[in-house]
Amino acid sequence: MIENFKINSKEIDKIKKISKTERDFRINNLNLFNEKGFPNKKQEDWKFSDLREIVQKNFKKLDVNKVNSKVKKINLIKDFHHNYIVIVNGELKSSNFSFEDKNRVRIKNFKNDNFLQKNKENSLVCLNHALSDKGYDVEIEANYKFKKALIIYNLFTKDLKENILNSRNKIKIGENSELHTIDLVINDSKYKFMNNVYENIILENNAVYKNICIQNDKNEGYFHKFSKSKLSSRSKYSAFIFPSGPKFNKLDLEFNLEGEDSECILQSASFLNKNDHQEIKTKMNHIAPSCKSYQKVKNVLGSDGKGVYQGKIYVKDIAQKTNAYQLSKALLLSDSSEFNSKPELEIYADDVKCSHGATSGNVDEDSIYYLMSRGLSRKESIKLLIDGFLNEVVDMIKSNSIKKFVKSKLESQIHGY
Amino acid sequence: MLEIKNLKASINNKDILKGLNITIKPGELHAIMGPNGSGKSTLANVLSGKNGYKISGELKYQGKSLKEIPIDERAQKGIFLAFQYPTEIPGVNTNNFLKTSLNKVRKARGKKELDTLSFLKLLKEKSSELGIDEKMLSRQLNVGFSGGEKKKNEILQMKILDPNLVILDETDSGLDIDALKIIADGVNSSRDKKKSFLVITHYQRLLDYIKPDFVHVLSNGKIVKSGCMELAEELEKKGYKKIN
Ligand SMILES: Nc1ncnc2c1ncn2[C@@H]1O[C@H](COP(=O)(O)OP(=O)(O)O)[C@@H](O)[C@H]1O
Numbered sequence: 001m002i003e004n005f006k007i008n009s010k011e012i013d014k015i016k017k018i019s020k021t022e023r024d025f026r027i028n029n030l031n032l033f034n035e036k037g038f039p040n041k042k043q044e045d046w047k048f049s050d051l052r053e054i055v056q057k058n059f060k061k062l063d064v065n066k067v068n069s070k071v072k073k074i075n076l077i078k079d080f081h082h083n084y085i086v087i088v089n090g091e092l093k094s095s096n097f098s099f100e101d102k103n104r105v106r107i108k109n110f111k112n113d114n115f116l117q118k119n120k121e122n123s124l125v126c127l128n129h130a131l132s133d134k135g136y137d138v139e140i141e142a143n144y145k146f147k148k149a150l151i152i153y154n155l156f157t158k159d160l161k162e163n164i165l166n167s168r169n170k171i172k173i174g175e176n177s178e179l180h181t182i183d184l185v186i187n188d189s190k191y192k193f194m195n196n197v198y199e200n201i202i203l204e205n206n207a208v209y210k211n212i213c214i215q216n217d218k219n220e221g222y223f224h225k226f227s228k229s230k231l232s233s234r235s236k237y238s239a240f241i242f243p244s245g246p247k248f249n250k251l252d253l254e255f256n257l258e259g260e261d262s263e264c265i266l267q268s269a270s271f272l273n274k275n276d277h278q279e280i281k282t283k284m285n286h287i288a289p290s291c292k293s294y295q296k297v298k299n300v301l302g303s304d305g306k307g308v309y310q311g312k313i314y315v316k317d318i319a320q321k322t323n324a325y326q327l328s329k330a331l332l333l334s335d336s337s338e339f340n341s342k343p344e345l346e347i348y349a350d351d352v353k354c355s356h357g358a359t360s361g362n363v364d365e366d367s368i369y370y371l372m373s374r375g376l377s378r379k380e381s382i383k384l385l386i387d388g389f390l391n392e393v394v395d396m397i398k399s400n401s402i403k404k405f406v407k408s409k410l411e412s413q414i415h416g417y
Numbered sequence: 418m419l420e421i422k423n424l425k426a427s428i429n430n431k432d433i434l435k436g437l438n439i440t441i442k443p444g445e446l447h448a449i450m451g452p453n454g455s456g457k458s459t460l461a462n463v464l465s466g467k468n469g470y471k472i473s474g475e476l477k478y479q480g481k482s483l484k485e486i487p488i489d490e491r492a493q494k495g496i497f498l499a500f501q502y503p504t505e506i507p508g509v510n511t512n513n514f515l516k517t518s519l520n521k522v523r524k525a526r527g528k529k530e531l532d533t534l535s536f537l538k539l540l541k542e543k544s545s546e547l548g549i550d551e552k553m554l555s556r557q558l559n560v561g562f563s564g565g566e567k568k569k570n571e572i573l574q575m576k577i578l579d580p581n582l583v584i585l586d587e588t589d590s591g592l593d594i595d596a597l598k599i600i601a602d603g604v605n606s607s608r609d610k611k612k613s614f615l616v617i618t619h620y621q622r623l624l625d626y627i628k629p630d631f632v633h634v635l636s637n638g639k640i641v642k643s644g645c646m647e648l649a650e651e652l653e654k655k656g657y658k659k660i661n
């Protein structure tokens with residue numbers, strides 16, 4: 001049992017070649033983390049997901065050391081042509097941009113150079129600031145549209161066992177440029193481990209970014225990601241999240257609509273089976289006028305599955321003509337499934353269109369009856385209804401080959417039901 | 418084919434069917450007419466196996482009691498109910514659903530499952546007979562279908578699943594005359610010596626196009642009168658009140 005998970009500053013000394021400023025920054029953050037420990041339900045943002053309790057219950061120890069794993073070959077997806085980068089336990093290992101003009105894309109290991117950031121509210125972010133020394137940094141020049149999607153293969157190796165990984169990633173898309181990425185988690189570890197990611201997305205004026213995030217298979221991982229995005233004028237960000245898979249998953253997503261006429265769409269569909277715990281927390285910050293945001297979060301919860309959606313829309317006084325929408329729908333398959341939704345609106349402008357809604361309920365008995373009257377068993381009927389519930393989100397993916405791929409992934413998850 | 422003796426059914430402490438008798442032989446088409454609230458849909462639901470009813474009396478299909486047989490098995494054994502109000506099911510693709518359903522029924526009958534190509538061929542044939550736009554079939558099941566489209570989709574399912582006992586619950590109501598004719602054609606072309614039909618309707622109009630062998634009047638949970646086509650015509654003239 002981890003009663004007091006404290007980390008010695010010696011861990012920071014293991015990170016080579018860092019300046020004094022960087023070291024101080026890391027030490028400061030480490031102290032903050034050691035003071036606060038893992039977040040617990042007393043903090044508003046963690047009300048529904050007491051990570052301290054979860055860690056205490058499930059881990060005997062947590063190892064912060066790097067895991068240097070050999071990865072032979074990964075099975076690339078054959079369903080469609082794509083560029084790719086390979087991340088192993090958080091570390092950038094290789095990249096392939098064979099479909100692109102290589103002069104327009106830059107990729108390297110992430111190196112932090114901003115030592116002013118502070119995020120005292122989330123101690124996991126402090127932990128990441130203190131310890132992360134790996135991750136990727138992708139930059140697309142201005143006026144370049146990617147020809148094929150970029151798949152980010154996130155591998156977790158089988159030698160992970162009670163480790164906690166900290167990594168930091170950044171994607172920057174230049175003016176008038178466009179990038180589509182697919183985040184794919186592939187896990188080989190049969191053991192429990194934690195993965196703590198800090199992510200930065202920057203969209204310059206007119207940039208377009210589309211991202212699909214898929215957890216490939218069931219695993220014993222405990223995932224936390226803090227993501228901060230900046231949307232400049234007329235930029236468009238569309239995110240699809242299909243996050244089922246890990247035992248625990250918290251996505252803390254902050255979108256800053258900083259430029260006029262920018263647009264952010266977030267759609268998510270998850271199937272949370274036995275004992276899975278997942279939270280999606282969003283903060284949609286409308287800072288400039290005439291921006292649009294749209295969020296749709298759908299959850300199917302099996303026995304003892306727990307889902308949370310905390311969605312906040314903030315509209316600054318100058319952000320007139322804001323159009324913000326948020327919808328959460330949950331399908332509960334068992335009496336022991338639990339879903340919590342906490343919408344929050346904070347609006348300081350008067351000429352805005354904001355709406356939110358949340359529904360949760362059991363599978364519709366009339367629908368089951370209809371399907372059974374056509375020869376399907378009760379279980380098959382429910383499965384078809386779950387599929388239908390989630391596919392409503394998947395069907396919004398424009399590319400047919402990618403849609404088919406996502407569908408097959410989701411269906412294989414539901415098959416376990 | 419179907420033998421019902423002294424059937425009583427109640428739900429939520431409300432007695433709806435109160436001792437109903439009817440026997441349908443292979444090849445026969447029976448019409449049941451009755452005022453609103455007389456228990457027509459309840460009879461259809463009970464035959465399909467819908468849960469929630471308290472039932473007594475005898476219910477035999479092909480010589481065997483239906484009592485312990487669940488909804489899906491009844492469908493697999495060849496009982497088909499065209500619903501008065503087909504359920505809208507978001508997210509479920511009509512085509513996929515039809516294929517899944519057909520293959521379930523085929524499998525139960527010991528037939529080989531159809532592959533996608535042969536299924537689509539069958540679907541094309543049957544849907545063009547009913548004048549169904551194929552685009553409709555790539556949409557979500559019944560979602561946003563017009564009243565007529567929903568009913569046509571029910572008849573399409575009947576044609577594809579090829580059941581032994583067909584129950585049509587007010588399939589005619591709310592249809593314009595063209596749609597009514599198409600649906601009647603669909604039923605007439607399916608009639609043969611082996612199949613039986615129980616056609617529930619509120620109006621005589623449908624029976625101008627589908628000629629019944631027998632007509633029954635259902636009132637307050639019981640068959641109060643049985644006869645031939647003339648009975649339907651009499652009902653149309655005099656209204657339900659004068660019959661019992
Ligand atoms: N689930 C139910 N609970 C209570 N009463 C019901 C229920 N279903 C039907 N009824 C009542 O039973 C009667 C018969 O209904 P129904 O079989 O639908 O009639 P019909 O189809 O002939 O119009 C009506 O009075 C109706 O209100």
Ligand SMILES: [Mg+2]
Pocket residue numbers: 457458459501587
């Ligand atoms: Mg009725």
